[in-house]
Amino acid sequence: MNYRILVVDDEADIAALVAYNLARGGYRVSTARSGSEALTAAIEEAPDLVILDLMLPDLSGFEVLQELRQRPETRDVGVILLTARDAETDRLHGLSLGADDYVSKPFSPQELVLRAGAVLRRLGASPIASGSVMTVGPIKIDQNACKVTVADREADLTATEYKLLLTLAERRGRVQSRQRLLETVWNANPEIQTRTVDMHVQRLRTKLGPAADLLETVRGFGYRLTDSSTPANPKGSRTRKPVRDKA
Numbered sequence: 619m620n621y622r623i624l625v626v627d628d629e630a631d632i633a634a635l636v637a638y639n640l641a642r643g644g645y646r647v648s649t650a651r652s653g654s655e656a657l658t659a660a661i662e663e664a665p666d667l668v669i670l671d672l673m674l675p676d677l678s679g680f681e682v683l684q685e686l687r688q689r690p691e692t693r694d695v696g697v698i699l700l701t702a703r704d705a706e707t708d709r710l711h712g713l714s715l716g717a718d719d720y721v722s723k724p725f726s727p728q729e730l731v732l733r734a735g736a737v738l739r740r741l742g743a744s745p746i747a748s749g750s751v752m753t754v755g756p757i758k759i760d761q762n763a764c765k766v767t768v769a770d771r772e773a774d775l776t777a778t779e780y781k782l783l784l785t786l787a788e789r790r791g792r793v794q795s796r797q798r799l800l801e802t803v804w805n806a807n808p809e810i811q812t813r814t815v816d817m818h819v820q821r822l823r824t825k826l827g828p829a830a831d832l833l834e835t836v837r838g839f840g841y842r843l844t845d846s847s848t849p850a851n852p853k854g855s856r857t858r859k860p861v862r863d864k865a
Contacts, residue, residue: 621738622646624665626656626682627700628675632723636669636700639727640734653677657685660692661839664792666741667734670717672701672708680715687716691793696737700725754787755845756829773825778803782818783826786833786843795840815841 623645627633630651637647648663650656653674660668668686672679679699686692699712702723709720718737721730752759756769764780766773775783781803786794796812804814819841823830832844 621667622648622663622665623667623669623734624648624650624656624659624663625669626650626653626674626679627669627671628652628673629671632671635727636730639731640669643731643735645734651675653679653682656682657692660686660695661689661793662795662798664691664789664794665695667696667698667738669698669700669730669734672699672712680711683712683715683717694741696741698730698733698737700730752784752787753845754790754829754843755832757783757787757826757832759784759787768827768829771827773827775822775825779818779822779825782815783822783843786841790843790845793836793839793842799840 621644623640625633625636625640625647626649627636628651633649633651637649640647648659648665650659653676656668656670656674659665670679670682674682677685679701683697683699686695686697697717698719698721699709699717700721700723701708712720718740719733721733750761752761758767760766761784766775766780766783782799785799785802796815799815800812803818819833819835823833826833834842834844836842
């Protein structure tokens with residue numbers, strides 16, 4: 619299962635409990651302890667779902683939710699509010715701001731996992747099945763054969779280049795920071811520097827040939843892979859028109 623869920627709660631034991639049960643359910647889980655940390659993580663990690671506590675030490679959960687819905691790179695993320703506040707006015711306010719569901723504390727961890735799955739299904743965030751062929755513009759990635767073709771011509775990629783392309787394709791349209799790519803592709807090896815990501819992106823662009831322009835640089839943030847159907851201001855864009863690396 620490829621779904622990524624961000625759990626936001628300043629109570630470490632609750633965050634750990636929620637994360638544990640979601641991980642057991644097959645989800646990839648990360649946590650944040652404050653509103654500002656949650657907003658940063660939502661941009662860098664591009665989760666499919668955020669489970670958000672209302673009572674946070676800096677920003678309220680309502681403020682975080684409102685900011686998520688206003689930012690183009692996070693406006694489509696699923697959000698479940700998790701809180702001890704059970705007043706109907708709070709529930710209605712959260713839903714009016716764009717929350718997808720609302721769970722009151724104390725809660726059943728199993729129920730929360732089921733609600734998370736229901737929200738993801740409603741959002742249509744279907745994971746890519748193992749062994750399937752993924753298509754991004756003229757790029758086709760055969761995950762069963764670990765083979766990439768561009769405009770029906772095979773691209774000779776190294777294992778690392780293939781994993782980098784696959785990661786960007788799975789998160790198409792979403793900006794991926796260099797640090798996030800290091801964690802996913804290189805398993806956050808401390809000896810690997812962010813410049814390594816830049817070098818591999820440049821080599822990958824060369825091998826993608828006519829599809830090179832689909833691999834964009836978002837200055838100050840990282841990289842993203844788009845396809846021909848991507849709108850002029852796609853999800854994940856915060857800056858002016860992306861630029862290509864010069865070197």
